[in-house]
Amino acid sequence: MGNVNPTQTKQKKGLFNFMGKKILLKHDHIPGIRSYDVYRQHGGYSSVEKALKTMTPEAIVEEVKKSGLRGRGGAGFPTGLKWSFLAKPEGVARYLVCNADESEPGTFKDRYLMERIPHLLIEGMIASSFALGASTSYIYIRGEYFYVARILEQAIEEAYANGWLGKNILGTDFSFDLHVHVGAGAYICGEETALLESLEGKRGNPRIKPPFPAIAGLYACPTIVNNVETIAAVVPIINEGGEAYAQVGIGKSTGTKLISASGHINKPGVYEIEMGITVEDFIYSDEWCGGIRGGKKLKAVVAGGSSVPILPADLILKTANGEPRLMSYESLSDGGFATGTMLGSGGFIVMDETTSIVKNLWNFSRFYHHESCGQCSPCREGTGWMEKILHRILEGHGKMSDVDLLWDIQEKIEGKTICPLGDAAAWPVASAIRHFRKEFEEYVQKPSSIEDVKHYYRLHEEGTIS
Amino acid sequence: MNTNKEIKFSDESLALVHKLMKRYPEGKHKSALLPILHIAQAEFDGWLSAPVMDYVAGILNIQPIEVYEVASFYSMFNLKPVGKCNIEVCRTSSCWLLGAEDVIRHIEKKLNIKVGETTVDGMFSLKAVECLGSCGTAPMMQVGADYYENLTLDKVDNLLQRFKSDGKRKSYTDKAEKRSL
Numbered sequence: 001m002g003n004v005n006p007t008q009t010k011q012k013k014g015l016f017n018f019m020g021k022k023i024l025l026k027h028d029h030i031p032g033i034r035s036y037d038v039y040r041q042h043g044g045y046s047s048v049e050k051a052l053k054t055m056t057p058e059a060i061v062e063e064v065k066k067s068g069l070r071g072r073g074g075a076g077f078p079t080g081l082k083w084s085f086l087a088k089p090e091g092v093a094r095y096l097v098c099n100a101d102e103s104e105p106g107t108f109k110d111r112y113l114m115e116r117i118p119h120l121l122i123e124g125m126i127a128s129s130f131a132l133g134a135s136t137s138y139i140y141i142r143g144e145y146f147y148v149a150r151i152l153e154q155a156i157e158e159a160y161a162n163g164w165l166g167k168n169i170l171g172t173d174f175s176f177d178l179h180v181h182v183g184a185g186a187y188i189c190g191e192e193t194a195l196l197e198s199l200e201g202k203r204g205n206p207r208i209k210p211p212f213p214a215i216a217g218l219y220a221c222p223t224i225v226n227n228v229e230t231i232a233a234v235v236p237i238i239n240e241g242g243e244a245y246a247q248v249g250i251g252k253s254t255g256t257k258l259i260s261a262s263g264h265i266n267k268p269g270v271y272e273i274e275m276g277i278t279v280e281d282f283i284y285s286d287e288w289c290g291g292i293r294g295g296k297k298l299k300a301v302v303a304g305g306s307s308v309p310i311l312p313a314d315l316i317l318k319t320a321n322g323e324p325r326l327m328s329y330e331s332l333s334d335g336g337f338a339t340g341t342m343l344g345s346g347g348f349i350v351m352d353e354t355t356s357i358v359k360n361l362w363n364f365s366r367f368y369h370h371e372s373c374g375q376c377s378p379c380r381e382g383t384g385w386m387e388k389i390l391h392r393i394l395e396g397h398g399k400m401s402d403v404d405l406l407w408d409i410q411e412k413i414e415g416k417t418i419c420p421l422g423d424a425a426a427w428p429v430a431s432a433i434r435h436f437r438k439e440f441e442e443y444v445q446k447p448s449s450i451e452d453v454k455h456y457y458r459l460h461e462e463g464t465i466s
Numbered sequence: 467m468n469t470n471k472e473i474k475f476s477d478e479s480l481a482l483v484h485k486l487m488k489r490y491p492e493g494k495h496k497s498a499l500l501p502i503l504h505i506a507q508a509e510f511d512g513w514l515s516a517p518v519m520d521y522v523a524g525i526l527n528i529q530p531i532e533v534y535e536v537a538s539f540y541s542m543f544n545l546k547p548v549g550k551c552n553i554e555v556c557r558t559s560s561c562w563l564l565g566a567e568d569v570i571r572h573i574e575k576k577l578n579i580k581v582g583e584t585t586v587d588g589m590f591s592l593k594a595v596e597c598l599g600s601c602g603t604a605p606m607m608q609v610g611a612d613y614y615e616n617l618t619l620d621k622v623d624n625l626l627q628r629f630k631s632d633g634k635r636k637s638y639t640d641k642a643e644k645r646s647l
Contacts, residue, residue: 093491105559105597136491143504143542144598147611147642179489184500185541187596201499201532203539219494262560262601269602306559306597347601349560363562367596373539 021274023236023248023256024229028116034151036158039119045164047238051127052172055238060131064234066242068254073099073190073227074305074345076329079234085214086132087222095223096134097199098125098231100141101183101190104305105367106347109258110228112270114141114148117232118155124231125178126164127238132224136177140195143184152180187371191419192225193217194373205375206419229258250276253328257346259288264352266290279303279325279332280317283350296352300435303332304344306364307424309431310357311341337431357436358443361428362390368425376417382409383425398444406440407433473521479505483525496528499536503543508637512552513544541595542638549584549591550635554608557594560601569605570594572619576626589630610636612643 022028032038039045051060065080086094098121102110114121121139129137141149156178159165167175181199183189189198193207196218217223233255237245246254253275262268265283267290273282282288283298292298301316302308319325320339325332332343351360369383386409389402410426417423433440475483483502490497502522503514510518519533526533537543544552553573557566570592574580577590584591600606603615607622614625629636 102599103597106601108599108601111599138489142599143500143540143638144608146504146638147613150611150641181489181497182501182504183540184504184543185595186539198500199497200494201496201526201536203536219491260602262604263563268560268604349563349601351563355563360563363558367558370596 021248021256022272023245024113024120024232024258025117025270025272033117034115034119034155036119036155036162039117040162043239044119045123045126047123047127047235048130048164049170051130051238052170052174057131057133060127060234060238063237063242064131067233067237067245068242068249068252069230069233069237069245070253070329071227072229072233072257072346074104074307076343079226079230082214082226083132083224085212086224087215088133089222093136093219093221094132094134095218095221096125096129096132096137096231097192097196097218097223097225098137098139098228099190099192099195099225100139100145100228101195102145102228102345103142103187103190104307104345104347105364106262106302106305106349107260107345108262109260109270109346111145111148112260113228113232113258114145115151118152119159120232120235121152121228122155122159122164122178124234126159126169126176128224128226128231128234129176129178130174131234134224135175136179138199138218139178139180140189140199141180141182142189143182146182149180149182156180186373187367188373188419188421191421194419195225196223203373205373206421208418248274250326250328251330253330253343257327257343259327259346259348261289261348261350263348263350264293264296264355265350266293273327275326275328276331277327279327282327282348283317289348289350292350292352294352296354298350299353299355300351300357302341302347302349302351302428304342305347306349306367307420307427308342308344309337309340309427310360310435311339311431312435315339315435316341337427338434341431357432357439358390359394361432362387362394364428365390365425368421372421372425376419376422378413378416379422379425382413382422385409386425386429393440393443398440400441400444402444403433403437403440473510473517475505475509479509487526496526496532499526499528499533500540502526503533503537504639507543508639511547512550512635512637513547547584547588548593549589550633551589551609551629552591552593552636554593554595554598556596556598556600556604556606556608558597561597561604561606564604566605568619569607569617569622572622573626576623589633590626611638611640612636 027033027042061083069079070076186204188194189204191206194204198204213223249255256272259271271288284291298313300310300312302310319334329343333340365387369387372379372383374380392398410429413422414426486501487495487498514537520530523530523533555570581592581594605617606615
């Protein structure tokens with residue numbers, strides 16, 4: 001299985017405009033692509049020219065709808081549809097806010113894109129803001145990416161200097177300002193309403209929806225919040241047309257997706273894949289992950305960032321019906337949560353046969369406990385209890401009833417909170433028990449690696465300053 | 467300690483603060499709070515004391531509590547003094563799978579401090595943090611603006627040595643010295 005030929009990968013015909021399968025990272029290999037001059041030499045900012053000179057905002061929204069582009073941050077909501085919800089009351093400012101808070105464990109694709117090709121995001125922001133009628137937009141980037149924010153700031157300066165930002169861009173009526181805004185460390189700020197609160201200079205507590213940001217978002221004005229990768233994808237959609245983009249990929253999973261591959265694999269990194277390649281190819285082909293480290297066996301995969309259900313090797317490679325599992329929204333969720341998972345953010349975490357599912361779950365649960373904003377009781381209390389019970393099991397003081405107790409707690413969190421952090425904390429617990437219950441019971445009966453856990457728990461107690 | 471001297475931004479920082487405030491619409495200048503707190507933390511010894519936060523509140527013309535409640539929410543703001551090099555080791559997910567705990571233990575032993583502590587000479591602090599978006603280059607740690615990735619214990623030793631001989635305070639707002647991606 002180690003030498004799967006990448007050419008066996010399912011291909012689609014008629015990709016005349018998208019040579020190869022790389023769309024966003026097409027120019028990634030070109031030296032100096034980070035700079036304005038090189039980016040421009042390779043066709044950069046042509047989507048802005050096309051949009052401002054030959055298209056109406058409505059026509060752009062239409063192209064995005066036709067493209068079938070879905071939100072790349074995790075939820076996968078159709079972008080064109082989201083855009084069409086934007087309220088347009090007279091005399092009220094509208095905003096586009098780019099979600100560059102990337103903090104879903106296992107996800108690092110936006111950082112890669114912004115660091116390597118910052119002008120692609122800026123170009124996408126200009127064209128998208130024109131489509132939405134926004135005259136000021138913000139890129140909200142997580143604080144830890146401070147150095148990436150600097151790269152963006154520099155690129156924005158270059159864009160101003162070359163007339164792509166500022167007043168009357170390309171001599172049209174469209175004037176537009178773009179700013180970078182740095183966060184300060186909080187997973188929850190990746191949730192769009194928490195992000196808006198944070199951008200307003202407040203704690204990142206998610207807002208109750210409705211009203212949705214498209215009606216009342218930043219400063220209570222109509223606002224669209226889109227992920228970095230989503231906004232970048234608007235550039236090729238404008239350049240080549242929505243239909244051409246929709247020809248790439250499979251079914252309702254159109255286009256390409258940036259996958260952040262990490263864990264026990266030979267070649268971790270960011271890969272742009274055409275949706276529809278098989279999971280097996282992605283893991284074992286040398287074009288992508290290059291197989292499991294040290295020739296070990298695959299045990300489990302978290303396919304879309306820490307929040308999505310974990311799947312054991314057999315179910316990630318094949319669906320319950322025995323079909324090959326594909327890298328697409330539909331195929332990964334085939335079988336629902338009983339036997340499937342989600343594409344999520346594309347944070348693809350691979351675990352080999354030596355991984356303890358129970359310890360890994362405890363690591364995840366500690367994360368969610370730490371990151372819960374504390375607004376909703378089920379999440380604030382439940383995440384803490386899940387972490388404590390998992391710790392108890394790992395320390396050798398677990399009871400057989402603890403497994404059921406964990407199940408009960410996650411059920412009482414899911415769907416009962418203002419924002420999806422509660423669900424995100426519940427799903428890993430539910431899926432780990434669903435697929436690896438035996439391992440939990442073994443830990444209760446015969447605990448192992450207790451020393452490691454003691455040490456780590458102490459880190460948590462002493463190390464949590466925030 | 468920064469409570470003993472007059473709290474006032476340098477001219478350069480103050481100019482930057484005013485530039486940042488202009489990025490937001492009229493009357494919405496509170497939006498600049500997080501970016502300004504980053505500048506304040508970098509300028510005033512790596513942490514946010516109550517007087518520093520009061521000073522920032524004054525600049526933005528908001529109540530001090532509006533600054534305290536925000537500063538205490540975000541993990542990058544230190545509400546207690548930290549060492550010149552605040553070493554933040556990622557402990558989540560892929561970093562954990564690939565040996566973050568070994569890195570943390572090693573640094574603890576090397577510096578003779580525990581997570582959450584500062585060395586007696588005030589040079590180093592150690593913190594375990596959640597996912598920093600560097601999973602493909604795990605394990606990793608952040609010091610100031612820089613990501614140090616694909617860590618080995620030898621690499622950690624060399625870095626600690628370098629930070630020590632360099633002796634400078636590291637801030638998030640510094641220019642990053644290297645890029646690994």
